[in-house]
Amino acid sequence: MSRSGLKFLAVLLSVSIVAVLFAGLDDLPRGLRAQIAPERAELAAAQQKLDAINTEVAGDLKAEPELFDSIAPSQQWPKMLGRERTTLQAAATDMAELTKLEKANRRADGDRVEQVLLRERGERESAVRNSEMVEKDAAHWIFVKQNLPTELKQMESDYNAIHGFDTAPLVLVVQKTETDWPGKKSDLDGRLAGMRQSIAQADTVWQNSAGARRAAAAQDFAHLDFAAFASDVDALHSTAASLPQTSTEIKALSAQLYTSWDKLLVDMRDPHGQYEQDIRTVTTRFPDAAAKTGDTTSEDHWVSVSQPTYKAMQNDLGMAVEHKNEGLYDSEAEHVAQPAGFAYMAPPGQSNQYGYWQHHDGRDFWVFYGQYALLRDLLFNHSYRPLDRYEYDGYYDSWRHGRTYYGTDQSSGTPRYGSQGTATQERYSGSDYARRGGFKSSPYASKPGGFRNSPYSSGGGDNTPHRFGSGSGGSEPHAPPSRGFRPAPSRPAPSFHPPSAPRRFGRH
Numbered sequence: 001m002s003r004s005g006l007k008f009l010a011v012l013l014s015v016s017i018v019a020v021l022f023a024g025l026d027d028l029p030r031g032l033r034a035q036i037a038p039e040r041a042e043l044a045a046a047q048q049k050l051d052a053i054n055t056e057v058a059g060d061l062k063a064e065p066e067l068f069d070s071i072a073p074s075q076q077w078p079k080m081l082g083r084e085r086t087t088l089q090a091a092a093t094d095m096a097e098l099t100k101l102e103k104a105n106r107r108a109d110g111d112r113v114e115q116v117l118l119r120e121r122g123e124r125e126s127a128v129r130n131s132e133m134v135e136k137d138a139a140h141w142i143f144v145k146q147n148l149p150t151e152l153k154q155m156e157s158d159y160n161a162i163h164g165f166d167t168a169p170l171v172l173v174v175q176k177t178e179t180d181w182p183g184k185k186s187d188l189d190g191r192l193a194g195m196r197q198s199i200a201q202a203d204t205v206w207q208n209s210a211g212a213r214r215a216a217a218a219q220d221f222a223h224l225d226f227a228a229f230a231s232d233v234d235a236l237h238s239t240a241a242s243l244p245q246t247s248t249e250i251k252a253l254s255a256q257l258y259t260s261w262d263k264l265l266v267d268m269r270d271p272h273g274q275y276e277q278d279i280r281t282v283t284t285r286f287p288d289a290a291a292k293t294g295d296t297t298s299e300d301h302w303v304s305v306s307q308p309t310y311k312a313m314q315n316d317l318g319m320a321v322e323h324k325n326e327g328l329y330d331s332e333a334e335h336v337a338q339p340a341g342f343a344y345m346a347p348p349g350q351s352n353q354y355g356y357w358q359h360h361d362g363r364d365f366w367v368f369y370g371q372y373a374l375l376r377d378l379l380f381n382h383s384y385r386p387l388d389r390y391e392y393d394g395y396y397d398s399w400r401h402g403r404t405y406y407g408t409d410q411s412s413g414t415p416r417y418g419s420q421g422t423a424t425q426e427r428y429s430g431s432d433y434a435r436r437g438g439f440k441s442s443p444y445a446s447k448p449g450g451f452r453n454s455p456y457s458s459g460g461g462d463n464t465p466h467r468f469g470s471g472s473g474g475s476e477p478h479a480p481p482s483r484g485f486r487p488a489p490s491r492p493a494p495s496f497h498p499p500s501a502p503r504r505f506g507r508h
C-alpha cells in the first residue's frame with residue numbers, strides 16, 4: 001500500500017476513535033434517565049391507589065349516612081378527593097412531557113428534566129398523602145361506631161379514675177416543700193391548681209355528655225353527635241392518664257429542692273477518635289431546709305461526647321461543669337464551669353452550713369466543717385488545701401460576670417485550675433489524661449460561657465449563662481443563695497487545721 005493510502009487509513013482510524021470516544025456525550029445524564037422509569041411506575045400505582053380510595057370512601061358515606069351526617073368534615077371529603085385527582089392529573093401531564101424528553105435524549109434538556117421530575121414527584125406524593133388522610137378519617141369514625149360499647153366502658157373507667165384520684169398525699173408534699181422553700185410556692189401552687197382544674201373540667205365533660213352516652217348505649221345513632229362524643233372520650237382518657245403523671249412530676253420537682261449537686265469533669269480521653277469524658281456527680285440530700293448536714297454520695301461514669309463538646313471543655317479538667325444549689329430545680333442548674341467546691345464558700349467574714357473563714361498568720365482561709373469532709377474530698381479529689389481569701393475574690397469576680405475562673409499560681413504565674421492548672425496536676429496525676437501526657441503548659445485566660453449541650457446536661461430550664469451560687473428571689477442579683485450563706489448556729493470541729501508554718505496559700 002502506498003504511503004498516501006497509509007496516511008488516509010491513519011486519519012480514518014483516528015476519526016473513528018474520536019467518534020467512539022464522544023458517542024453518547026450529547027445524551028441525557030444517566031442519573032436523570034434512571035429516575036424516569038421508576039417514577040412512571042410510582043405514578044401508575046398512585047393512580048390506582050386514588051381510584052381505590054375514592055371507591056372506598058364513597059362506599060362508606062353511602063353505607064353509614066347516620067354516622068357521617070353528624071360529622072361535618074365528612075361532607076367535604078368528596079370535594080377533597082376530587083382536588084387530589086386533579087393534582088394527580090397534573091402529575092400525569094408532567095410525566096407525558098418527561099416521556100418526550102426521554103425519547104429526545106438531549107443533554108441540553110437535563111435541567112428541564114430535573115425540574116419536571118421534581119414537580120411531578122411533589123404532585124404525586126401530595127395527592128397520595130392527602131387522599132390517605134381522608135381514608136383514615138373515614139375508617140376512624142367507622143371504628144368508633146363499631147366500638148361504642150368499648151368506648152362507653154373506657155369513658156366510665158376514666159371518669160371513675162379521675163373522680164377517685166386522691167390528691168391528699170401530693171398536697172402534703174407540696175405544703176411541706178413550700179414551707180421549706182417559700183420561693184417555690186407560686187410555681188408549685190400553680191401546678192397543683194392545674195391538676196385541680198383538670199379534674200373539674202373532666203367532671204363537667206362527664207355531666208355534659210350524659211345525653212350522648214345514653215344515645216350511644218341505646219345505639220340511637222340519629223341523635224348521637226359522634227364527633228362531640230369522641231372528643232369527650234378523648235378528653236376524659238387524656239385527663240385520667242395525665243393526673244398520676246403530673247403528680248409524679250410535682251413530687252420529683254419537690255425532691256429536687258432538697259438536693260445540691262455538682263458534675264465534675266474528672267478525666268477525658270480520645271482513643272481512636274472516640275471522644276469520652278469521665279463525669280463525677282456529687283450529690284448531697286437534705287432531709288429538710290433547716291438541716292445543717294446531708295447525705296453525700298457520688299457516681300463516676302464515662303460518657304461519649306462529640307468532638308466540638310470535647311474540644312470546648314478540654315481546658316476544664318477537675319472543674320465543676322455544672323452546679324445546683326438546694327432550693328432550686330435541676331433545670332435551674334449553673335452551666336458555667338468553675339473550680340470544684342468554690343460554690344460552697346461563704347463571702348469573707350461569714351460562715352454557712354458548709355464551713356467558715358479562719359484567720360491564721362495574718363490571712364483568712366476557708367475551712368469545711370467535719371460533717372462535710374466527704375463532700376470536700378469528692379470535690380477536691382482527696383487533695384484539699386485551704387482556700388485563701390484572694391482565691392474567693394478572684395472566683396467571685398469571674399462568677400458574677402459569667403466567666404470561668406482558672407486562678408493563678410502565685411509562685412509560677414500559671415493557672416491553678418483547669419487542665420493546665422497546678423492544683424489539677426496534683427489532684428488528677430493518676431488520670432488517663434495525665435498518663436497520656438495531657439498536662440502541658442498552655443496559658444489561657446478566664447473565659448465566658450457554659451456547656452449547655454453536653455450529653456449529661458440537665459434538661460429544660462433557661463439556656464442563658466448562669467452564675468454559680470445565684471438563687472431565686474434574692475435582693476442582690478449576683479449574690480449567692482440565702483440558704484448557702486446562713487450563719488451556722490454553732491461551730492463544729494473543723495475538718496482541717498491550718499499549719500503553724502507559713503504556706504503558699506496567698507499573696508506575699
